[in-house]
Amino acid sequence: MSFQNQITGLILAGGRGSRMGSVDKGLQPFRTSTLVEHVIARLAPQVASYAINANRNLTRYQELAGNVPVLPDYIDGYAGPLAGLQIGLQFCPTELLLTVPCDSPLLPADLAARLHAALSEQNADVALAVTMQTRAGAAAPQRQLHPVFALLRTSVLPQLEAYLASGERRMESWFKSLRVAEVLFEDDAAFSNVNTLDELQVLEQPPASAAAPSAAPPSAAAVASTTGNAGSSAARSTGQHDSALHVEQAQRLIAEQITPLDAGHTVPLFSALDRVLAQDVISPINVPAYDNSAMDGYALRGADLPDAAQAQATFKVIGIAYAGRPCALEVQAGECIRIMTGAAMPVGCDSVLPQELASAISDDSVTIAHGVIQQGANRRFAGEDLKQGSVALARGKLLRPADLGLIASLGMAEVSVQRKLRVAFFSTGDELRAPGQPLDEGSIYDSNRYTVFGMLTRLGCEVIDIGIVRDDPQALDAALRSACQQADAIITSGGVSEGAADYTRDILASLGQLSFWKLAMRPGRPLAFGQIRDGADSAWLIGLPGNPVAVAVSFYLFARPALLAMMGAQAPQLTLQARAQTAMRKRPGRTEYQRGIISRGADGQPEVRLTGAQGSGILRSMTEANCMVVLGHEQGNVAAGEMVDVLLFEGLI
Numbered sequence: 001m002s003f004q005n006q007i008t009g010l011i012l013a014g015g016r017g018s019r020m021g022s023v024d025k026g027l028q029p030f031r032t033s034t035l036v037e038h039v040i041a042r043l044a045p046q047v048a049s050y051a052i053n054a055n056r057n058l059t060r061y062q063e064l065a066g067n068v069p070v071l072p073d074y075i076d077g078y079a080g081p082l083a084g085l086q087i088g089l090q091f092c093p094t095e096l097l098l099t100v101p102c103d104s105p106l107l108p109a110d111l112a113a114r115l116h117a118a119l120s121e122q123n124a125d126v127a128l129a130v131t132m133q134t135r136a137g138a139a140a141p142q143r144q145l146h147p148v149f150a151l152l153r154t155s156v157l158p159q160l161e162a163y164l165a166s167g168e169r170r171m172e173s174w175f176k177s178l179r180v181a182e183v184l185f186e187d188d189a190a191f192s193n194v195n196t197l198d199e200l201q202v203l204e205q206p207p208a209s210a211a212a213p214s215a216a217p218p219s220a221a222a223v224a225s226t227t228g229n230a231g232s233s234a235a236r237s238t239g240q241h242d243s244a245l246h247v248e249q250a251q252r253l254i255a256e257q258i259t260p261l262d263a264g265h266t267v268p269l270f271s272a273l274d275r276v277l278a279q280d281v282i283s284p285i286n287v288p289a290y291d292n293s294a295m296d297g298y299a300l301r302g303a304d305l306p307d308a309a310q311a312q313a314t315f316k317v318i319g320i321a322y323a324g325r326p327c328a329l330e331v332q333a334g335e336c337i338r339i340m341t342g343a344a345m346p347v348g349c350d351s352v353l354p355q356e357l358a359s360a361i362s363d364d365s366v367t368i369a370h371g372v373i374q375q376g377a378n379r380r381f382a383g384e385d386l387k388q389g390s391v392a393l394a395r396g397k398l399l400r401p402a403d404l405g406l407i408a409s410l411g412m413a414e415v416s417v418q419r420k421l422r423v424a425f426f427s428t429g430d431e432l433r434a435p436g437q438p439l440d441e442g443s444i445y446d447s448n449r450y451t452v453f454g455m456l457t458r459l460g461c462e463v464i465d466i467g468i469v470r471d472d473p474q475a476l477d478a479a480l481r482s483a484c485q486q487a488d489a490i491i492t493s494g495g496v497s498e499g500a501a502d503y504t505r506d507i508l509a510s511l512g513q514l515s516f517w518k519l520a521m522r523p524g525r526p527l528a529f530g531q532i533r534d535g536a537d538s539a540w541l542i543g544l545p546g547n548p549v550a551v552a553v554s555f556y557l558f559a560r561p562a563l564l565a566m567m568g569a570q571a572p573q574l575t576l577q578a579r580a581q582t583a584m585r586k587r588p589g590r591t592e593y594q595r596g597i598i599s600r601g602a603d604g605q606p607e608v609r610l611t612g613a614q615g616s617g618i619l620r621s622m623t624e625a626n627c628m629v630v631l632g633h634e635q636g637n638v639a640a641g642e643m644v645d646v647l648l649f650e651g652l653i
């Protein structure tokens with residue numbers, strides 16, 4: 001394997017740019033493009049694929065780089081280059097990560113080759129660039145370390161995480177704890193980094209040496225498309241390393257890339273259930289439209305209610321007010337009107353006595369004891385539910401039955417909703433047979449397509465079943481192209497892990513920009529995500545792992561939010577807490593989703609137990625469960641009686 005295939009590049013663009021007036025350095029204009037595009041042009045040919053670490057303007061970086069991963073820091077607060085390194089190492093699909101800053105547009109073309117040679121020869125953890133610099137006033141040139149030009153083994157990630165967890169942020173002192181190989185580069189100018197706008201202007205002068213780019217870099221999108229496939233083969237590196245993306249990071253990366261489809265249309269209210277609101281619903285009226293009674297009883301003036309000294313008071317009944325019928329009566333002191341729930345409050349009345357609270361009722365009078373109701377009781381105000389002109393429901397709302405009721409209460413018979421997402425789905429694998437067919441030796445029934453069908457349908461998608469696709473490059477290519485032409489998104493299962501399913505990975509990658517992630521979770525460790533294209537058509541693709549439980553879990557955690565984001569829907573997952581009924585085994589360093597049954601304990605509090613064997617091929621564990629127990633990344637074994645997080649299935653799985 002060539003050294004390039006072992007290396008993922010990481011452009012560090014996550015700084016504050018403090019010395020540049022807080023501008024985003026990577027995006028500064030430089031020689032007809034931007035600093036980061038020059039860095040991309042220099043870095044891309046040296047590595048299998050690359051990512052950008054940025055904490056601002058993520059969409060802009062994404063546009064410039066054409067769908068390469070743009071990774072924000074995992075830890076908050078612009079914690080410096082080590083935070084960028086951390087997310088880069090967590091993400092890195094290859095054994096080696098090469099970091100370069102976004103503001104060194106002249107970086108050496110042989111950076112990766114030379115750092116790699118030294119790293120291998122010296123069996124080091126990290127190789128760093130060094131130059132000799134003559135400073136003003138200094139007698140001799142001095143050794144200058146360039147720690148952000150580093151080639152690292154991803155196996156150093158646990159050490160880095162421990163270092164960051166101790167509150168440390170300094171890069172050079174972290175390197176002191178590692179085996180470092182230093183590589184002397186002659187051309188100091190190649191490492192010039194631009195800290196101030198003045199320095200940028202100096203560098204903007206026409207290049208003085210051959211080391212500088214002679215022309216504008218190729219467009220970043222072109223670079224990305226040439227590296228996309230290389231990235232997938234590099235992702236199958238043979239070396240053992242533990243770097244894996246955290247669940248939240250993968251979710252964040254997906255969320256950052258997906259933008260909602262902008263395609264609303266109007267439907268009658270009865271067709272709007274489970275659809276996503278495409279526009280805010282603004283209330284055209286006050287709801288309720290007028291002050292009215294919340295009770296059947298007697299409307300009166302609160303000022304006439306008896307005080308403690310009076311003990312009770314008797315009111316004269318002067319008429320009846322019904323809901324839906326105007327009542328022209330007006331009460332005077334000591335008078336009341338018999339009123340029905342929902343009837344408009346008669347002029348002068350501000351309180352309603354529920355009839356069952358009266359001390360005595362005759363044909364024309366009502367007696368009320370002191371303290372039975374307060375002034376203002378049981379009066380519903382105009383607009384207390386919704387004020388005219390206010391947002392009754394916000395765009396992005398997934399419409400539930402009560403929402404339909406609310407829209408109807410505004411007098412609206414139609415509503416603007418997003419068009420249904422078209423989602424194509426298929427299963428991959430030579431071993432798969434469709435239910436109803438005979439099962440020959442070595443084959444199994446395809447269950448994933450049915451699970452995926454159910455989950456897509458519950459999400460309100462228009463489903464396109466592409467069937468079972470054999471592990472055959474031509475069949476996969478044809479299936480993907482057909483899916484891409486018909487659908488907004490494609491959900492596949494199987495063939496995204498290492499090894500025998502290489503085919504699927506290669507074909508998936510050949511049609512677009514796909515990342516193959518290893519996630520720090522169980523089940524659902526492998527996942528593919530990206531966009532594929534066929535001519536003018538494009539579709540998002542989520543490649544779920546083949547194991548049936550992993551399919552459901554990965555769909556829930558990644559496909560569901562991705563599809564909801566495409567619909568522009570706001571539907572966050574709700575995590576509850578329950579008491580563990582039994583001990584649960586858990587290894588720190590990954591998030592586990594164990595299948596559970598939540599119920600009410602003897603003390604009335606929620607408690608949860610696991611559904612037996614938790615293997616990711618045991619689909620029964622899923623059907624018996626009504627929730628998933630979520631055991632967090634850092635968490636270890638759970639003792640009986642401890643509180644654990646749970647995600648309820650109802651409506652989802």
Ligand SMILES: Nc1nc2c(c(=O)[nH]1)N[C@H]1C(S)=C(S)[C@@H](COP(=O)(O)OP(=O)(O)OC[C@H]3O[C@@H](n4cnc5c(N)ncnc54)[C@H](O)[C@@H]3O)O[C@H]1N2
Nearest residue numbers: 427429446447448494495496497498501525545546547550
């Ligand atoms: N060397 C490694 N091997 C594996 C790793 C790894 O990290 N390194 N990850 C394991 C994990 S975790 C999973 S999950 C699987 C995922 O594999 P693939 O996505 O490549 O899926 P397949 O190999 O095609 O299938 C895996 C498994 O699931 C069964 N399957 C597949 N499709 C269906 C279907 N539609 N209905 C029912 N069952 C299905 C298939 O027969 C296999 O048993 O990789 C591990 N290996």
Ligand code: MOO
Nearest residue numbers: 523524525550616
């Ligand atoms: O995704 Mo796998 O075994 O974690 O099922």
Ligand SMILES: [Mg+2]
Nearest residue numbers: 429494495501
């Ligand atoms: Mg397979």
